[in-house]
Amino acid sequence: xxxxxxxxxxxxxxxxxxxxxxxxxxxxxxxxxxxxxxxxxxxxxxxxxxxxxxxxxxxxxxxxxxxxxxxxxxxxxxxxxxxxxxxxxxxxxxxxxxxxxxxxxxxxxxxxxxxxxxxxxxxxxxxxxxxxxxxxxxxxxxxxxxxxxxxxxxxxxxxxxxxxxxxxxxxxxxxxxxxxxxxxxxxxxxxxxxxxxxxxxxxxxxxxxxxxxxxxx
Amino acid sequence: xxxxxxxxxxxxxxxxxxxxxxxxxxxxxxxxxxxxxxxxxxxxxxxxxxxxxxxxxxxxxxxxxxxxxxxxxxxxxxxxxxxxxxxxxxxxxxxxxxxxxxxxxxxxxxxxxxxxxxxxxxxxxxxxxxxxxxxxxxxxxxxxxxxxxxxxxxxxxxxxxxxxxxxxxxxxxxxxxxxxxxxxxxxxxxxxxxxxxxxxxxxxxxxxxxxxxxxxx
Numbered sequence: 342x343x344x345x346x347x348x349x350x351x352x353x354x355x356x357x358x359x360x361x362x363x364x365x366x367x368x369x370x371x372x373x374x375x376x377x378x379x380x381x382x383x384x385x386x387x388x389x390x391x392x393x394x395x396x397x398x399x400x401x402x403x404x405x406x407x408x409x410x411x412x413x414x415x416x417x418x419x420x421x422x423x424x425x426x427x428x429x430x431x432x433x434x435x436x437x438x439x440x441x442x443x444x445x446x447x448x449x450x451x452x453x454x455x456x457x458x459x460x461x462x463x464x465x466x467x468x469x470x471x472x473x474x475x476x477x478x479x480x481x482x483x484x485x486x487x488x489x490x491x492x493x494x495x496x497x498x499x500x501x502x503x504x505x506x507x508x509x510x511x512x513x514x515x516x517x518x519x520x521x522x523x524x525x526x527x528x529x530x531x532x533x534x535x536x537x538x539x540x541x542x543x544x545x546x547x548x549x550x551x552x553x554x555x556x557x558x
Numbered sequence: 559x560x561x562x563x564x565x566x567x568x569x570x571x572x573x574x575x576x577x578x579x580x581x582x583x584x585x586x587x588x589x590x591x592x593x594x595x596x597x598x599x600x601x602x603x604x605x606x607x608x609x610x611x612x613x614x615x616x617x618x619x620x621x622x623x624x625x626x627x628x629x630x631x632x633x634x635x636x637x638x639x640x641x642x643x644x645x646x647x648x649x650x651x652x653x654x655x656x657x658x659x660x661x662x663x664x665x666x667x668x669x670x671x672x673x674x675x676x677x678x679x680x681x682x683x684x685x686x687x688x689x690x691x692x693x694x695x696x697x698x699x700x701x702x703x704x705x706x707x708x709x710x711x712x713x714x715x716x717x718x719x720x721x722x723x724x725x726x727x728x729x730x731x732x733x734x735x736x737x738x739x740x741x742x743x744x745x746x747x748x749x750x751x752x753x754x755x756x757x758x759x760x761x762x763x764x765x766x767x768x769x770x771x772x773x774x775x
Contacts, residue, residue, distance in 0.1 A: 366606040366607070366625075366627075366629075366643075367606075367625065367628075367629035368629070369606070369623055369625050369629070370623065392643070393683070393685075396629075415683065416683055416684060416685050416686070417682060417683035417684070417685040418681070418682060418683050419682025419683055419685075420629065425680075425681060425682075428681070435681075437681070437683045437684060439684050439686070439687075439688040439689050440605065440643065440647065440684070440685050440686040440689060441643075441646075441647030441650060441651055441686060441688075441689035441693075442688075442689070443643075444642075444643040444644045444646075444647050445644060445647070447644075448644045459651065460651070460692050460693075461651065461688045461689045461692045461693070461721075462688055462692075463692070463721075463722060464670075464719060464721065464722025464723070465688065465718065465719045465720065465721065465722065466718050466719075467684075467688065497623070508622070508623045509608070509621070509622075509623040509624045509634075509640055510604070510606050510607050510608060510623055510624055510625055510632075510640065511623040512607050512640055512641065512642050513606055513607050513642060513643050514642070514643050515642070516642045517642060517643060517644055544642075
């Protein structure tokens with residue numbers, strides 16, 4: 342099965358109102374070409390799940406500035422003043438989640454789990470409206486799994502089957518999101534032949550990846 | 559008075575032990591890495607996905623995909639390791655992180671910390687702070703004692719909490735305070751200050767340690 346498609350074809354999988362996971366941490370490890378194409382196509386009303394809303398001129402930050410997004414589920418918005426402005430103006434729904442909780446919710450979404458029990462957020466506004474579970478005398482917050490219609494991720498090296506290798510701190514949420522969406526598109530800095538990545542070095546196995554697009558490098 | 563940030567960072571560094579894994583928050587806490595005592599081997603974590611963080615690289619020597627949790631260029635030391643966000647927060651929540659050092663908007667006599675939002679004014683999000691404060695074995699708040707005269711060490715925080723009852727130690731340019739079941743114990747004091755002066759800059763009632771020491775500057 343041929344997984345390599347054009348940017349145009351890749352973004353045609355994304356439509357208005359979808360929930361989209363976007364890998365990266367303050368732009369590092371984010372799929373820049375795919376995001377630029379979403380903006381170019383004018384896709385609107387997206388719900389984005391990501392670590393943060395990056396900077397106004399970078400990746401997810403541009404989606405916020407371009408008003409392609411109506412909701413974000415993120416751990417941090419402080420580096421993008423436009424996110425805060427839209428939130429305060431009632432134009433953007435912002436759900437703030439502790440970073441470690443977000444990582445586990447996404448992982449749970451991809452791992453078939455009914456949620457995770459975490460102590461993070463106890464005694465804070467994060468626990469409001471959530472079920473608490475006591476295990477062996479310790480109290481935890483039940484945080485539900487998160488899934489998406491599409492995940493767009495970034496990898497440094499991908500073989501034609503879709504096996505992914507991430508580079509340094511660009512790994513972050515990418516391998517987790519690759520497991521938690523109905524359709525997964527990876528933007529690959531480099532596409533290599535099958536067999537040229539040592540199986541021991543594969544960080545995301547190809548079965549999680551539906552489509553591959555060539556990145557800018 | 560010597561540079562306030564240096565006084566605080568140097569004193570925090572004295573709390574670190576050989577073999578510790580430590581996470582330093584953005585801003586003042588990052589300075590702690592410059593003062594690790596001779597002969598002590600400390601590993602620093604960057605919660606966006608690695609341990610073995612080194613100093614910021616020189617301008618021009620930045621490495622692609624190697625940034626810290628603030629998105630700034632970083633480096634790694636021999637023996638470093640990269641991982642995804644789920645593992646990073648497993649380290650943090652799972653009892654593998656010896657110490658975290660963070661700033662505060664407010665901290666109180668019960669060890670409550672508020673450092674992620676000012677309702678109606680500034681809502682950057684919690685990022686990894688809630689997980690760090692909940693999960694680390696030892697939580698040190700490192701900050702200037704007041705915010706341009708506004709008192710930050712209170713009987714009870716008024717801002718939304720980052721975590722409840724998790725702070726162990728507060729280190730400022732005025733002194734070192736330990737959170738105990740009875741309240742805040744002033745253990746060390748800046749050599750140029752009186753107990754009355756420190757109390758005047760602190761809303762929480764300070765318990766003076768019987769063996770109150772002069773802070774080592």
